[in-house]
Amino acid sequence: MNRRDEVEDLGRAQLLPAGGESGAEAGRSYRRLRLPAHRGTSDVVAGAYLFLAEGGLGSEGVYVGQDAWSGGGFCFDPWVLYRNGFITNPNCLLAGVVGKGKSCLAKSLATRSIAFGRRVYVPGDPKGEWSAVAEAVGGAAIRLGGGSGNRLNPLDPGPRHDALGDPEWAVLVTTRRRELLGSLAQSALGRSLVSVEHTALDVALAAASHGSETPVLPVVVDHLLEPTESLPGATAEDLARDGRDLAHALRRLVAGDLAGLFDGPSTVAFDPSLPMVSLDLSQIQGSDQLIAMVMTCASAWMESALSAADGGQRWVIYDEAWRLMRQPALLARMQSQWKLSRGLGIANLLVVHRLSDLDAVGNAGSEERALARGLLGDCSTKIIYQQEVSEAPQTAVELGLSSAERAQLPDLQRGEGLWRVGQRAFVVRHVATDEELALFDTNARMLGP
Known part of the structure; x- marks a missing residue:
């Protein structure tokens, strides 16, 4: 094709109507082509678009x-x-x-x-x-x-937050210890603690903490079995009776085949700089x-x-x-x-x-x-x-x-x-x-x- 033919073809293309060239089988139509919409389930559409893949998480x-x-x-x-x-x-x-x-x-x-x-x-x-x-x-x-x-003391306080004062820190540590002891006792007894048992546990934990900043389980058990303090309306004998089942449940962790595991101060230190412990x-x-x-x-x-x-x-x-x-x-x-x-x-x-x-x-x-x-x-x-x-x-x-x-x-x-x-x-x-x-x-x- 020479330059003259290219110019003639270009001119003819510019003169063709938008509907196409007239004549038989020319594809002319008086209306715009509209394809019917297709609807299908996600299962069917997934089969139609085989090569779409999840982009992943990056x-x-x-x-x-x-x-x-x-x-x-x-x-x-x-x-x-x-x-x-x-x-x-x-x-x-x-x-x-x-x-x-x-x-x-x-x-x-x-x-x-x-x-x-x-x-x-x-x-x-x-x-x-x-x-x-x-x-x-x-x-x-x-x-x-x-x-x-090796021995661990589950009542260790852990590291202290700098923003916490002495009263706040004491409340946090006591709450953590009380929740732990209560959970262990409930698991051993197979039931929830009643109110008098909670009271006996609070008194025993407080008494064990008076002599040491970091109490140990055997001392808590001793104060449950033989309380040294009383409360208004609850004598030491009352507390001993109320905490008897609780004491024997916790004693299981410091006597018998578990002796030496949790019955004293920790003999190992936690090193937070290690990659894995x-x-x-x-x-x-x-x-x-x-x-x-x-x-x-x-x-x-x-x-x-x-x-x-x-x-x-x-x-x-x-x-x-x-x-x-x-x-x-x-x-x-x-x-x-x-x-x-x-x-x-x-x-x-x-x-x-x-x-x-x-x-x-x-x-x-x-x-x-x-x-x-x-x-x-x-x-x-x-x-x-x-x-x-x-x-x-x-x-x-x-x-x-x-x-x-x-x-x-x-x-x-x-x-x-x-x-x-x-x-x-x-x-x-x-x-x-x-x-x-x-x-x-x-x-x-x-x-x-």
Whole structure:
């Protein structure tokens, strides 16, 4: 085509009407082309747009693995997500049946967070699985029982806030101690304390604190059994009678097979500069109730040490938390601690086997059951590893999963989890290095040499 032909074509194009050139099969129409609107369900539309993928949570934070739906990398940081408004609190719940990799994920999140300046604390490790991890990253594992000689005083006051005067500090410490002792006694007795028992406990705690700024459990028990003070309308004999059951419930923690654990001043110091600190309880044997009480005592000691507001951003990991969740009094105490953790820069990670562990607390519709449900509501991030087929319907209801998300639960492979972060959902394949797998492996004894 020469220059003359190009000019003629350009002139012809400028003269064509908007409706097109006239003539047969020219596509002319006297009306504007209007396509009918199409309506369909989200399931149908999802099939029509095959290549749309979730954008993820961004690249900030700890690398976890691969997003199974988009193929991209998946990163997670509860503090960043909270700052950006994606979640309302930094707490996480991790649930999954045994042997599907939830423990490996928890340890991976913890150790990788250290590179971002975070510190990690495990206030109760019933199996001792975190000890090697803590020592490998330059932290410490404090072992209790089994002839270790270590002793913790759960009534330690912890670090003092500079802004608090003497009266305010005294009230705070006394309240913390009273709540701990009351929770332990309720768990041991299997019932709530009555008013006269609360009075007996207050008097005994006050008497034990007069002789020392940091009382110890045996002294509190002694003052419950043999009060040295009285109140208007309540003699020492009355207080002894009212606090008798309470005293014998608390005595279980300072006598018998638990002697030497919580019956005197602490023999170990908490070092907040370490990247990870774990309390190893694997040498302590007993019923689930007793282990839960031991975990609560150990947690109280560590939580008091973590109460400093300038401690930075920290993970607190409650492994084998189902033991605590079956004790309403201990569960209530843990939830009250969670209410304070956000202001201290703490993100809690609760590790359980299944969401139905929540139903082991109290009867349907009871206050105890509502308390357990409230703990789930305090976790903006839920990570669900493979569940039994019978558990899938309840899990879907609890988390508000869609039908597609619910269908994923029984088919999740080892190391895969459904992440519910705020109102968004992801299926994530956890990626771990060979060194991490060797350190985090909890199946070595089952697999053999």
